Amino acid sequence: MATTRETDRIGSDHDAESDSGVLPALSRFRWLLGLVVPAGLVVVWHVLVATGVFAPHQLPEPLRVVGTLYAMGVSGELWGHISITLQRVFFGVLLGVSVGVVFGTVTGLYGLANDLLDPLLQSLKNIPSLAWVPLFLLWFGIGESAKVLLIALGAFFPVYLNLSTGIANVGDELIEVAEVYDLGRIESLRRVVFPAAVPSLLVGIRGGVGLAWMFVVAAELIAASQGIGFLMSDGRVLARPDIIVGSILLFAFFGNLSDLAVKGVERRVVDW
Amino acid sequence: MSSTGDHTLAVEGLTKRYGDTVALDGVDLTVEEGEFVAVVGPSGCGKSTLLRVLSGLEEHFEGRAAVDGVDVRDGGSDAVGMVFQEPRLLAWADVRENVAVGLPSGVDRGDAAARDRVDDLIETVGLDGFAGSRPSELSGGMAQRVSLARGLAYRPEVLLLDEPFSALDQLTKYEQQDNLLEVWAEQGTTIALVTHDVEEAAYLADRVVVLGGQPGTVETVVDVDAPRPRDRTDPELLAARDAITDALGL
DSSP states (O other), rough: OHHHHHHHHHHHHHHHHHHHHHHHHHHHTGHHHHHHHHHHOOOOOOOHHTTSSOOTTTTTHHHHHHHHHHHHHHTTTTHHHOOOOOOOOHHHHHHHHHHHHHHHHHHHHHHHHHHHHHHHHHHHHHSOOHHHHHHHHHHHTTSHHHHHHHHHHHHHHHHHHHHHHHHHHHHHHHHHHHTTTTTTHHHHIIIIHHHHHHHHHHHHHHHHHHHHHHHHHHHHHHSSSSHHHHHHHHHHHHHHHHHHHHHHHHHHHHHHHHHHHHHHHHHHOOOO | OGGGSSSSEEEEEEEEEEEEEEEEEEEEEETTOOOHHHHOOOOOOHHHHHHHHTTTOOOOOOEEETTTTTTTTTTTTGGGEEEEOOOOTTSSSSSHHHHHHHOOOOOTTTTTTHHHHHHOOOOOTTTOOTTTTOOSSHHHHHHHHHHHHHHHHTTOOOEEETTTTSSOOOOHHHHHHHHHHHHHHHOOOOOEEEOOOOOHHHHHOEEEEEEETTTTEEEEEOOOOOOOOOOOOHHHHHHHHHHHHTTTTT
8 A cells, every 4th residue: 555655655745746847848849830730731632633633724833832832033034023012011011100190099098089080980981991992093103102001001991900908998096196106197198098908009010011012912912013913913814823822822921921020029128 | 375374284174075075074184394194984985086286186175284384286286195995116227317307397317416316215215226127026015115215305394104014914014013113203204194993093183183084084183102113002091092983872
């Protein structure tokens, strides 16, 4: 009896050791699990095309897509498209976020401004991105400004909505502290209200960057002679599914990259 | 000015309604300079409302409430600091910055003297070494001490405390009470503390104002004559506690 208990104890000690020793080492690589299903899908994709289930003129093999992107990269053709798209997204986001910050701040602080503007902006936000394209082309021509403005429109709404509610909902508890200690309007905004709304602002910016990528596709598919979206529509005209799929992958890559970047900023700024 | 001009804190016939509910009904209270007064009463008797009136968070009420003879509606509330029931700290700011929130508006925070004062206060409340910590890194008791230091930074005529220890465990509560007494002795601040804890009120205060009923009215005022530093088992304190519980009708 006594010996059994002894071995039980030793056994459980051993378990505890492996819990603290081996498992954390494994859990560090846990994120790799997220790659398993995508990798499997790529294999299935390859097999389906190789065995003729999908015709190559409709869906190219994965390697062919990579090869096409690589060739375009080597010839230099790809970089122009990528840089113009990145440039549009960058300026669009910059503009959209700036205007969103102004409107979000004003409506968050002043009930009257909120009552006047919020119903309008709430309904405008529900208009699909593509619906704006013809009007923007008519107003601003097919130049860069139409595209940047369209992207800015997309980036604007999440920033506006999140910041406005973020500022309006700063807890009464903190507002009262500012009041009791006579911080005054300006100081209480600077030291209490705005910092408290920063997390909401960053959530808004993340949403805005996401929508910016949607709106850039809308703009480039219809009215562009350069850019990743143009590359896509060009792939359709040329009957080159490898170019289309390659463009999708490029959007996925840069979309994820920008999201990670904003997330990184978020983690660094909102560290409390 | 009027007869209330002589007292650090003077409340006369204070009645406060929220819609049809009467929270306080004809409350009189005076606190002299350097005094420690506790206001005790059951939940819902308007204790917190009293402090909200004094700190200028309630604009509309009947009667008179004045700090150093100045009505709280005419800027008298500028002279009070408040420690709320919850610490209410800025989550993104470190302890030093949180304490500096209490510095009077004329003081430049970047000023060396102001920085020294903030650091001194952090030491006074026993948080040396935590000046650079964020509230999320502090325990409940430590966070409440930051809140106390913030109130002291304001150099108030009266420091109001709204059940500041009610969320703490017994041991931490005792620690915080003793710390508050030390700070009070050191700084000489006039203190008005609201609590539902009879033992706490008797242990801390020179005078205990018992609020009762709904709406809140002053039932009685109990003087606690036990010498300081006090022993928690001092018979005088026990007698005071009995008098308070009697007044509360328990």
